[in-house]
Structure formats: C-alpha cells, structure tokens
Amino acid sequence: MPQATAARTTPPGVALIGLTCLGSGAAVLIGCGLLRQLSPAPTPDTATTQLRWLRHWSSDPQRRREAALLLSSRPGVTPQERQRLLRGQGWGRAALAAVVLKQAALAAEALHEDQRAESLWQQLLERFPEQAASADALYSLGRSNRQLRQVLLQRFPAHPAALAAAQESGLALHLARWGPRWPGAEPLLRQACPMDGGRRADGERQVLAAGLAQIGDGPAALRCLGPARADAPLQLSLAKALLRSGNAAQQRADQLLLTLAQRQPRSPEAQEAVALLADARDPGAVERLQQLPAHLQSSALVQARLALEKRIPWQGVLQRWPTAPASWELQWQLAREALLKRQWPETDTVLRSLDSRLLPAPLAARQLFWRGYSSQQQKRPDEAKRFWQQLLSRNPGGYYAWRARARLGQPVDSDPRRAARPNQRAVAVAAQGPWTPLDSGDGVIDSLWQLGQPLEAWERWRQQRGGRAPQGPEELLVEGRLRTAIGDDWIGLGQLDQAVLRLPADTCIRQWQRERQLQPRRFPAAFSSAARAEEVEPELLLAVARQESRFSPTVQSAVGAVGLLQLMPDTAAELAGRPLSLAQLQEPARNTQLGARYLAQLLEQWRGNPFLTVASYNAGPGAVQSWLGAGAADLGREPELWVEAIPYPETRLYTKKVLGNLWSYRQGDRPPC
Numbered sequence: 103m104p105q106a107t108a109a110r111t112t113p114p115g116v117a118l119i120g121l122t123c124l125g126s127g128a129a130v131l132i133g134c135g136l137l138r139q140l141s142p143a144p145t146p147d148t149a150t151t152q153l154r155w156l157r158h159w160s161s162d163p164q165r166r167r168e169a170a171l172l173l174s175s176r177p178g179v180t181p182q183e184r185q186r187l188l189r190g191q192g193w194g195r196a197a198l199a200a201v202v203l204k205q206a207a208l209a210a211e212a213l214h215e216d217q218r219a220e221s222l223w224q225q226l227l228e229r230f231p232e233q234a235a236s237a238d239a240l241y242s243l244g245r246s247n248r249q250l251r252q253v254l255l256q257r258f259p260a261h262p263a264a265l266a267a268a269q270e271s272g273l274a275l276h277l278a279r280w281g282p283r284w285p286g287a288e289p290l291l292r293q294a295c296p297m298d299g300g301r302r303a304d305g306e307r308q309v310l311a312a313g314l315a316q317i318g319d320g321p322a323a324l325r326c327l328g329p330a331r332a333d334a335p336l337q338l339s340l341a342k343a344l345l346r347s348g349n350a351a352q353q354r355a356d357q358l359l360l361t362l363a364q365r366q367p368r369s370p371e372a373q374e375a376v377a378l379l380a381d382a383r384d385p386g387a388v389e390r391l392q393q394l395p396a397h398l399q400s401s402a403l404v405q406a407r408l409a410l411e412k413r414i415p416w417q418g419v420l421q422r423w424p425t426a427p428a429s430w431e432l433q434w435q436l437a438r439e440a441l442l443k444r445q446w447p448e449t450d451t452v453l454r455s456l457d458s459r460l461l462p463a464p465l466a467a468r469q470l471f472w473r474g475y476s477s478q479q480q481k482r483p484d485e486a487k488r489f490w491q492q493l494l495s496r497n498p499g500g501y502y503a504w505r506a507r508a509r510l511g512q513p514v515d516s517d518p519r520r521a522a523r524p525n526q527r528a529v530a531v532a533a534q535g536p537w538t539p540l541d542s543g544d545g546v547i548d549s550l551w552q553l554g555q556p557l558e559a560w561e562r563w564r565q566q567r568g569g570r571a572p573q574g575p576e577e578l579l580v581e582g583r584l585r586t587a588i589g590d591d592w593i594g595l596g597q598l599d600q601a602v603l604r605l606p607a608d609t610c611i612r613q614w615q616r617e618r619q620l621q622p623r624r625f626p627a628a629f630s631s632a633a634r635a636e637e638v639e640p641e642l643l644l645a646v647a648r649q650e651s652r653f654s655p656t657v658q659s660a661v662g663a664v665g666l667l668q669l670m671p672d673t674a675a676e677l678a679g680r681p682l683s684l685a686q687l688q689e690p691a692r693n694t695q696l697g698a699r700y701l702a703q704l705l706e707q708w709r710g711n712p713f714l715t716v717a718s719y720n721a722g723p724g725a726v727q728s729w730l731g732a733g734a735a736d737l738g739r740e741p742e743l744w745v746e747a748i749p750y751p752e753t754r755l756y757t758k759k760v761l762g763n764l765w766s767y768r769q770g771d772r773p774p775c
Contacts, residue, residue, distance in 0.1 A: 144168055146554045147537045150176065157187070167191045167198060168553055174205060175554035181212040192225075197546045200230040201558050204238050211242070234562040237261040260569035262561055275306060278313025280569045283593075288317055295326035304330035312336050320344035320351055334371040337362045341378065348660075356382065360390055367395040373403075380407040380428065388413070402426035410435055420455045427604065429456065430465055438746055441472060449476045463607040463616075467493050467502040474509065475742065495610060498774045499617030501762030505742055515768065517710035518642040519702075536771060538615050542580045556587035572597065575604035583619060591624070592654040610775035621766045624653040625666070628690040632698035638705065642712075643667070643698055645763035646719060649756060655688050666690055667697025713741050716760045721753040 144153055144165070156169035173179070174187045185206060192202040207222035223239040230236050240254035241263040251267050255276060258264050265284040268276040274294030277287040295302060295310040302310070307330040314323035315336070320343030332340060337358050344355035359375040366372055379390055380403040388411055391404050398404065402419070406428035409416040416436055423429045433456055440448040453473050458466040474489030490506040497503060508514045540551040542563065550559035563584055572578045578601035585594025598620050607613065623629075623644060633640035650668040651657045663670050664687040675681045677696045686692055701715065707723060708714035714737070718726045735743035748754040 143552060144172055145537050145552050146172065146175075148172065163193070167193075167202065171198065171202065171205075171553045171555060181209040184209040185213070195229075197230075197233055197235075198549065198553070200226060200233040200235040201550065201555060203230075204235040204558075207239070207242070232257075234258065234261060234565045235558065237263040237561070237565070241267055258565055260567070261565045274313075275309055278309045282313035282316045287313070291317070292322065295322075308332065308336060312339055315339040315343040318343050318346050320347045320355070324354075334362055334366050334369045338371040338374055341375065345378065352382075352384070356386075356390060360393060363394050363398055367398055372398065373401075376401060376403050377428075380404055402428045406432040416452075417455065424456055425460055430461060434465070434468065437469075437472060441476070441743070442747055444479070446476045446479045450480075459607065461607065462603055462605055463497040463613050464500060464502075464602060466607055467497040467500060467506075470496075471502040471506055471509075471742075474506070478509070495775075496607060497613050497617075498610060499614060499621075499762070499766040499769065501758045501765065504761065504765035514765075516712055517705075518639040518712050518715070518764065519637060519705050519710050538619075540580060540583060551584075551587075556584060560584040560588050575601045579605065579616075586619070586622060591622070591652045592657060595620070595622075595648070595652040611773055614773040614775060617766050618771065621648060621763060622653070623767075625690045625694065628666075628694045631691065632694040635695060636698035636702040638698045638702050639764075641764055641767035642701065643694060644767050645760050646697065646701065646716070647694070648763045649760045655690050655693065664688060665693035665697075667693055667700075669693060669696055669700070673700065711737070712761060712764070713737065713745060713757065717745075717748065717753055717757045719760075720756040721748075721750055725750070725753075 144156060150173070153169045153173050156165050157173060158166075160166050160169070170187045170191050174184045179187075188202050188206045188209070192199045192206065203222055203226040207219050207226065210216075210219035210222060220243070223242050227236050227239040227243065237254060237258040240250050240258070244251035244254055244267065251271070254261075254264050254267055255273070259276065260280045262281075262284075265277065265281040265287075267273075268281075269284055269286045269290070272290055274287075274290040277284055278291055278294075281287060282291060291310055291313045295307065295314070307327055311323040311327035311330075311332070312335075314326055316339060320340055323340055323343055327336075327340075341355045341358040341362070344351035344358070356379065359379050362369075363372045363375045363379070376391075376394065376398050379387065379394075382390070388407065391399065391407060394404065402423035403426075405414065405419045406423075406426070408414045409419045410432055416432060420429050420433060433452060437449055437452040440446075440452060449472065453469055453476065456469070458469045461469060470489050470493040474486040474493070477483075477489060478486035487510065490510050493506045494503055494510075504514060537552075540548050540559070542548055542551070542559075544562070544566070547559045547562050550556075550562065563581065572581045578597045582594045582597030582601060585591075585597065587594075598616075602616055602620065605616075608616075621644075624647075629640050629643050629647075632638070633643055647653055647666045650663075651666050653666065655666055657668075658664050659668060661670075664674075664684065669677075669687060671682070671684075671687065674687055674693075674696050677699050678692075682692070701719065704715045704718050704723065708718070714726055717729075729744075729748060730737070735741075735747055737744045745754060745757050748757065
C-alpha cells in the first residue's frame with residue numbers, strides 16, 4: 103500500500119469514536135428540538151416563578167436564555183440583577199446572543215464598570231458586526247473614536263443610535279434623510295437651510311426640504327427648497343405639510359397636488375394626491391378633479407366624490423368599487439343624510455348596498471347598527487335584534503357595540519360620575535392586556551417581542567426599513583404596536599387608528615385584541631388619584647385622554663391646549679385658582695386632576711349625561727346648549743340621532759370616539775366574546 107494512502111486511512115477505533123460523538127451530538131440536537139416542541143416558548147405573560155425554573159433547570163439552553171431575557175426585562179430589575187441573569191447567555195451566533203451582549207454592556211455602564219462594558223461592546227462588534235444591536239456598540243465605543251461614529255452612520259443610518267450620534271454632531275443632512283422627527287433634529291434642519299438663495303446645493307436643499315415637510319412645516323420647506331426641483335415624493339410631502347399649515351396654504355397645496363397628478367399620473371404618489379384632492383370641501387374642489395387625466399377621473403376616489411355631489415348616480419360607484427375606502431365613505435355620507443331626514447327606506451337601500459363582511463370591523467359595526475336602527479323604526483324588531491346581535495358577535499368594542507347593547511336592553515352604565523357608581527374599581531396597572539404575538543413577518547423581531555424586548559424589536563424594524571413610513575394596514579399595525587410598546591403613543595396610537603380602519607374584519611377575539619391595543623392604560627396613579635378626588639369615573643378620564651393627547655403629556659394643540667387632557671391655559675388657571683406655567687400643565691398628575699375637575703363640573707351641569715358632557719368638553723357647553731333647541735332629536739330616546747346631527751364634524755366624531763373608548767375601557771381585559 104502506498105505510504106500516502108496509508109497516512110489517510112483512519113483506524114477503526116478512531117472512526118467508531120467519531121461516529122459515536124457525531125451520533126451523540128445529533129441526539130442532543132434532536133432532543134433539544136423535541137423539548138422545545140413539548141415546552142412552548144415563554145412569553146411576557148409567563149409567571150416569574152416558571153421563568154426562574156426554566157432559567158435554572160431547563161435542559162434546553164435556548165429556553166434558559168429566553169427565560170433569562172424575560173426575567174431581565176421585568177419592571178424593577180436592577181443593573182446588578184440584569185448582569186447576573188444574563189451571565190453566560192451570550193453563546194452562539196443567533197441574534198439573541200447579540201441582544202444579551204448589548205444588555206449586559208448597558209448594565210455594566212449603569213454600574214460604572216467601564217472596562218467590562220468596553221470589553222462587552224468590543225465582543226459584540228467583533229462577533230455580530232451586522233446585527234442591529236452592534237449600532238449601540240459603535241455608538242458607545244465611538245465616544246472616544248470618531249472613526250467608529252462614521253462607521254455607525256454608514257452601516258446603520260436609520261438606527262436610533264445613529265440618529266442620536268447625528269444630533270450630537272449637528273449632522274442635519276443625515277437627520278433630514280433618516281430621522282427628521284428625532285428629538286433635537288428640528289432646530290438643526292432650520293439652521294442648516296438658511297434662506298439665502300444659494301449656499302446649499304440643490305440636492306442638499308431637496309433633502310432638507312423633505313425633512314422640514316415631514317415635521318409638518320410646509321412654508322419653511324418651500325423656502326428651503328428654493329428653485330430646486332421637487333420629485334414626486336417630495337411634492338406630495340410638501341403638499342401634505344401645507345395642508346396641515348392652515349387655510350392660508352391650502353391653495354398652494356392644491357396646486358402642488360394637481361400638478362403632481364397631471365405630470366406623473368401613473369406614480370403611486372399621484373393616487374395619494376387624488377385622494378387628498380377628492381377629500382377637499384372648498385367650492386373649487388370638483389373643478390380641480392375635472393382637470394385630472396382621464397384615467398384618474400374614472401377612479402373610485404373621483405367618482406365617489408362626484409356621486410356625493412349628486413353629479414352621477416351613487417349605485418354604480420358602490421357596485422364597481424365595493425372594497426374601495428372611497429366607496430365606504432360615500433355609503434356612510436349618503437346613509438347619514440337619509441337617516442337624519444328619517445327616510446328609513448332610503449337609509450335601508452343605501453346601507454344594504456355593500457356587504458358588511460367586506461368592510462373593516464369599525465365600519466361594519468356602524469353599518470350594522472344603523473341597519474338595526476332603521477329596521478326598528480320600520481316596526482321590524484326581530485330584524486333589528488338580529489343586526490345588533492350580529493354586530494356584537496363581530497366587534498364587541500367601541501361606540502356602536504355600546505349602543506347596540508343599549509338598544510337590546512342589556513345593562514350599560516351611562517352615568518360616568520364615580521359617586522353614581524360606588525362599586526367602581528380602581529384603574530388597572532398600565533398594560534395593554536394579555537400578551538399577543540406581533541406577527542411582523544420577521545422571525546427575529548417576533549422573537550424579541552415575545553421575549554419582552556420591544557425596544558430591540560423596534561430598532562431592528564426601523565433599521566431594516568430605513569426609516570420609511572409603513573405601507574399598508576398590516577405594516578401600520580406592526581409599527582403602531584412597536585411604537586406604543588416603547589412609549590411613543592402619539593405616533594403609535596395614530597398608526598393603530600389608521601390600521602383598524604383598513605384591516606379586514608377578523609374573529610371576535612382578534613377584534614377584541616385590536617381594541618385592547620387601541621386602548622392602553624397609562625399613568626395609572628395620576629388617573630386613579632384624579633378620579634377619586636373629583637368623583638369622576640377613571641375610565642372616562644382615560645377615554646378623554648386617549649382622544650385628546652394619545653397619552654402624550656407634552657403635546658400642544660395648534661390653539662394652545664396642553665397636556666394629557668389638553669387644557670387651555672386660561673381654563674386651567676380658573677380651575678387651579680392661579681396661573682400655571684407650561685411645565686406645570688404638562689405634569690400628568692396636575693393635568694389629570696384639573697381635567698377631572700372640569701369634567702366633574704360638566705357632569706354636574708348635564709346631570710351625568712355622557713353625550714352632553716363629552717360634546718361640551720370638545721365644543722364648549724354654550725354650543726352644546728344651542729343644539730338642544732327646537733328641531734333637535736330627542737336626546738333621551740334618540741341619542742344616536744342627536745350625535746349624528748351635531749353640526750361640528752370634529753365634535754361629532756370626537757363624541758363617538760370618546761364614548762367608544764369609555765365603553766371599551768369599562769370592559770377590562772376579559773373579552774366579551
């Protein structure tokens with residue numbers, strides 16, 4: 103036998119040992135996989151005692167790491183405890199190992215263990231250079247190494263760590279492109295675009311103008327853009343910002359939208375431009391629509407608007423585009439017009455022109471309620487009952503579920519005064535109810551969500567999407583849930599509101615889960631204390647704050663209202679007995695107490711009537727008093743008709759939203775399915 107061949111021959115004993123080891127390794131892997139299947143992955147709802155058992159005694163190392171991450175995310179865990187929980191859990195190449203290293207490094211920084219923190223950051227960066235968690239390593243190590251900051255900005259441009267680094271370094275262009283809403287970005291954008299007519303290149307002006315438009319300052323964005331040309335996305339963004347700027351900018355916005363639709367009629371932006379043009383209510387709106395290219399004039403958006411103006415028959419629009427949001431709005435506006443005139447056969451005809459199963463759940467609930475109401479008015483009580491029961495079986499939350507229960511004669515609490523409801527429980531802890539999967543479409547993001555790491559999930563989501571706005575209701579739902587989980591209720595709840603008005607209806611349980619996501623409980627101590635002090639139902643305070651501020655203490659309205667319950671400074675001063683500073687009005691405890699005091703006064707004035715109280719909070723008691731005169735619907739027997747007759751569209755929607763919030767908050771976390 104040749105020597106070379108003999109050297110490559112494996113002795114039988116060694117081969118046997120190797121096969122045995124391979125077999126043992128495979129058995130271990132198979133065994134761990136079977137254990138994982140038999141033992142479901144823990145979630146934020148898993149009891150702490152069970153997590154502790156898993157961390158210490160599970161034979162599956164992945165389960166031990168999952169339990170450690172969940173335990174480390176529990177409220178009140180100290181940096182020392184987090185270090186102890188995560189020790190030894192950074193093994194392997196999975197994304198969770200990167201998260202463990204990041205959390206351990208942050209804990210070391212909190213304990214001022216600088217050398218240990220630096221070692222962990224270095225280890226994270228070397229082992230996982232492309233994982234989102236490494237952005238934090240680059241940020242931290244970049245404090246003493248400017249080159250690493252440059253790597254951060256280039257490798258993870260949309261990551262919050264990169265945005266923080268850009269803000270600290272005054273990099274306005276980076277912020278304009280990747281995160282114009284980042285705290286501290288706005289003054290940098292304004293300073294970076296001086297209106298001098300020529301000190302910035304056109305490309306830079308376009309980027310800065312787009313950033314200013316995203317933060318809602320249309321006039322400043324236009325001035326910054328100067329003579330530079332705007333592409334379709336920038337034109338659309340500018341027009342939206344101008345529409346938010348008030349009536350003075352309306353004409354310029356309309357012209358931008360019309361020009362965009364005419365010059366680039368096949369672009370995605372043109373469709374959104376047409377939607378905004380069709381939604382305008384000024385006298386020249388229809389004439390602008392008639393200047394659109396032919397194929398856009400024949401779209402559902404334009405045809406629905408023409409039908410609403412009685413220029414074409416509405417029936418053809420609903421038949422041709424039964425799943426278009428423009429058709430849904432057309433149907434409702436026609437039905438509302440008929441029901442306010444008490445033309446019940448006409449109301450019936452309009453409402454049954456679209457199958458409620460084609461509608462998103464909140465719109466289906468509205469349709470089913472008024473079909474039941476119309477049937478009741480036409481002396482068909484059994485039919486009315488079927489419609490209302492169908493509504494409750496599909497969508498148990500919100501305003502129309504409350505009114506359906508009332509119409510069915512089921513118990514509903516109407517008076518929101520706490521004294522009128524002596525057994526009212528305290529506000530629950532701040533939570534969004536039982537944990538539910540995120541279903542983002544990304545396995546790592548979903549795992550992070552399941553393991554109580556919403557910030558890590560959000561940072562990965564944002565980096566992957568490059569800071570782009572969500573496309574479609576499914577992405578709106580995912581991003582809205584991520585944002586609310588990290589405390590960004592202002593944008594997150596707004597995204598969830600948009601999502602549910604476009605998502606197809608689901609099972610009763612899934613609809614209730616969405617309703618709970620829409621109705622989080624925030625600042626429990628402040629709301630409980632204010633409710634007790636002013637004898638107002640705590641759920642009413644939550645319901646008003648959800649609509650007024652989306653639980654954002656520092657938000658200010660265009661007219662100057664401030665805080666969780668959006669109090670005007672003069673009103674707050676009168677309620678407090680002295681003037682208050684802006685900072686004082688932004689304090690959750692003070693704002694909720696003064697808001698509760700004002701609601702208590704309104705409840706006293708209207709003898710506990712929730713419709714009049716909520717409408718007065720928005721429009722003022724004087725306006726509401728004027729809606730109770732001759733010709734108004736009987737508020738006692740026809741409260742739903744009275745609400746629909748409110749002449750202020752904002753107050754009409756506000757009243758239904760707040761009362762729907764109130765009903766949903768009263769149900770607690772247990773689904774009424």
